[in-house]
Amino acid sequence: xxxxxxAPVVVIGAGQAGLAAGRMLQKAGLDFVILEAGDRASGSxxxxxxxxxxxxxxxxxxxxxxxxxxxxxxxxxxDSVADYLEDYAAHFALPIRYGARVASVEPTNESGFVVGxxxxxxxxxxxxxxxxxxxxxxxxPVIEGAAGFGGTVLHSAAxxxxxxxxxxxxxxxxxxxxxxxxxxxxxxxxxxxxxxREAIRYAPQRLLGRDVHFFFKWLGIDATNIFSDxxxxxxxxxxxxxxxxxxxPERRPMFKAxxxxxxxxxxxxxxxxxxxxxxxxxxxxxPFLPAAAFSPDGQVRQRGGASTAIDGLYYxxxxxxxxxxxxxxxxxxxxxxxxxxxxxxxxxx
Numbered sequence: 036x037x038x039x040x041x042a043p044v045v046v047i048g049a050g051q052a053g054l055a056a057g058r059m060l061q062k063a064g065l066d067f068v069i070l071e072a073g074d075r076a077s078g079s080x081x082x083x084x085x086x087x088x089x090x091x092x093x094x095x096x097x098x099x100x101x102x103x104x105x106x107x108x109x110x111x112x113x114d115s116v117a118d119y120l121e122d123y124a125a126h127f128a129l130p131i132r133y134g135a136r137v138a139s140v141e142p143t144n145e146s147g148f149v150v151g152x153x154x155x156x157x158x159x160x161x162x163x164x165x166x167x168x169x170x171x172x173x174x175x176p177v178i179e180g181a182a183g184f185g186g187t188v189l190h191s192a193a194x195x196x197x198x199x200x201x202x203x204x205x206x207x208x209x210x211x212x213x214x215x216x217x218x219x220x221x222x223x224x225x226x227x228x229x230x231x232r233e234a235i236r237y238a239p240q241r242l243l244g245r246d247v248h249f250f251f252k253w254l255g256i257d258a259t260n261i262f263s264d265x266x267x268x269x270x271x272x273x274x275x276x277x278x279x280x281x282x283x284p285e286r287r288p289m290f291k292a293x294x295x296x297x298x299x300x301x302x303x304x305x306x307x308x309x310x311x312x313x314x315x316x317x318x319x320x321x322p323f324l325p326a327a328a329f330s331p332d333g334q335v336r337q338r339g340g341a342s343t344a345i346d347g348l349y350y351x352x353x354x355x356x357x358x359x360x361x362x363x364x365x366x367x368x369x370x371x372x373x374x375x376x377x378x379x380x381x382x383x384x
Contacts, residue, residue: 040156040157040158040159041158041159041160042066042067042068042158042159042160043065043066043067043160043161043162043382044060044065044066044067044068044160044161044162044163044164044378044382045067045068045070045148045150045158045160045162045163045164046060046067046068046069046070046163046164046166047069047070047137047140047150047163047164047165047166047167047323048069048070048071048078048165048166048167048168048352049069049070049071049073049076049078049124049129049131049133050076050077050078050079050080050120050166050167050168050352051078051098051120051168051352051364051367052078052166052167052168052351052352052367052370052371053069053071053078053164053166053167053351053352054069054076054098054120054123054124054129055098055099055166055351055367055368055370055371056069056164056166056351056367056371056374056375057069057124057127057129057130057131058098058099058100058123058127058129058368058371059099059368059371059372059374059375060375060378061127061129062100063375063378063379065375065378065379065382067130068130068131068132068158069129069130069131069132070131070132070135070136070137070150070152070158071131071132071133071134071135072134072135072136072137073133073134074133074134075117075121075133076120076121076123076124076125076129076131077116077117077118077120077121078120078168078170079168079170079171080113080114080116080117080120081113081114081117082170082192083113083170084113084191084194084195084196084217085113085195085196086112086113086196086216086220087112087113087213087216088110088111088112088113088216089110089111089112089116089364090110090212090240090270091110091363091364091365092107092108092109092110092111093105093106093107093108093109093110093111094107094108095365096111096116096364096365097119097364097365098120098123098364098367098368099368099371099372100127101122101123101126101127103115103116103119104119116364135152135154136152136153137150137151137152137153137323138151138152138153138323139151139323140163140165140323140324140325140348141325142325142345142346142347142348143159146161146346146347147159147160147161147162147347148160148161148162148163148347148348150163151323161347161381161382162347162348162349162378162381162382163347163348163349164349164350164351164371164374164378165321165324165348165349165350165351166350166351166352167320167321167352168320168352168353168362169317169318169319169320169352169353169354169362170192170317170320171320172317172318172319172320172321172322173190173191173192173193173313173315173316173317173318174190174315174316174317174318175190175313175315176208176313176315178290178292178293179291179292179293180292180293180294180299181293183293183294183295184293184294184295184296184297184311185295185296186296186297186308186309186310186311187309187310187311188310188311188313189310189312189313190312190313190314190315191209191213191214191217191312191313191314191315192317194217194312197220197221197223197224197225198224200221200224200225200309200310201224201225202224202225203225203226203309203310204225204226204297204306204307204308204309204310205221205225205226205227205228205308205309205310205311205312206227206228206229206230206290206298206308206310206311206312207221207227207228207229207230207284207312207314208230208231208289208311208312208313208314208315209229209231209313209314209315209316210229210231210232210233210234210235210236210269211269211314211316212269212270213314214229214231214314215229215235215269215271215275215279216275217312217314218284218314219274219275219278219279219283219284221284221312222278222283222284223283227284227285228284228285228286228287229279229284229285229286229287230286230287230288230289230290231286231287231288231289232288232289235268235269235279235286236268236269237268237269237270237271237275237276238268238269238270238271239270239271239272240270240271240272241272251359251360287300287301288300288301289301293311296308298311318333319333319334319335319353321335324345324348325345327344327345328342328344328345328348335350335353337350337353337356339356339357339373340356340357340361340370340373340374340377341374341377347381349374349377349378350370350374351367351370351371351374352367352370356370357369357370357373358370
């Protein structure tokens with residue numbers, strides 16, 4: 036595979052993390068290219084379920100240097116976020132190559148990288164920012180008997196709308212925001228159980244007339260890295276707690292096994308089930324990186340967004356990099372700026 040192109044910095048992914056990284060590189064005056072496997076600059080947003088709504092309001096959901104349009108106190112829907120990202124890329128004329136799926140990132144002896152594309156092309160780079168997030172790598176827990184279950188099994192990444200399950204007996208597995216949101220909307224058309232290992236924890240969506248994200252910022256929580264935004268309680272304006280309390284959906288302890296027809300609940304009772312939907316989170320979507328980049332549990336080896344295993348490799352868009360909100364829309368701008376400062380020092384040296 037011959038090297039045909041050189042770009043001092045390669046950004047992999049043109050979703051929210053890649054666009055934020057691109058804007059920071061642009062402001063720093065660095066030469067770079069963003070490689071995007073798809074044909075639009077909206078990452079995975081258009082692949083999310085139809086009703087997905089952000090839990091952070093418009094005012095707290097923007098990338099650097101360009102506000103998200105709309106009511107600052109409203110909660111943007113999936114397509115509004117995707118439209119905003121595409122507008123962001125166009126407004127700043129970010130150098131994005133579409134249809135450029137990365138197959139490999141190989142460190143070289145010259146303190147750089149060769150980034151290989153699936154089409155056989157190679158790009159030489161001095162630094163790489165991996166900004167592909169986690170949506171492409173859904174996590175499915177190992178459950179006894181799962182291989183023999185004859186019904187529908189899918190991850191929330193593949194869920195689209197409740198009408199697909201109308202009239203069915205459905206289990207949603209998970210206790211975080213997406214699990215509760217999906218289970219609640221499904222319960223209007225299907226008989227739904229929300230299966231969780233622990234009791235669901237709730238946090239108020241608004242306090243004293245303000246969204247909770249105002250207090251995250253005011254109290255400095257957003258600037259800490261004590262815990263991740265991915266593990267917070269369900270943000271609720273009251274509707275989800277009420278729905279679950281009324282059995283719409285019901286909540287039960289996690290089942291202990293799956294059978295050909297359904298599940299065996301914790302109390303030993305078997306029940307026939309049509310579909311099981313796992314809202315069990317994601318893992319880093321970085322199949323192009325060398326094995327050395329990862330710890331034994333599959334997490335990236337990093338400190339503050341810089342790889343501790345491969346010099347010149349940086350991350351934006353993964354949970355827990357530098358702060359509370361590293362893995363979500365409102366947090367990627369800070370992490371992108373931190374990565375670019377390091378890259379600028381590296382290139383100057």
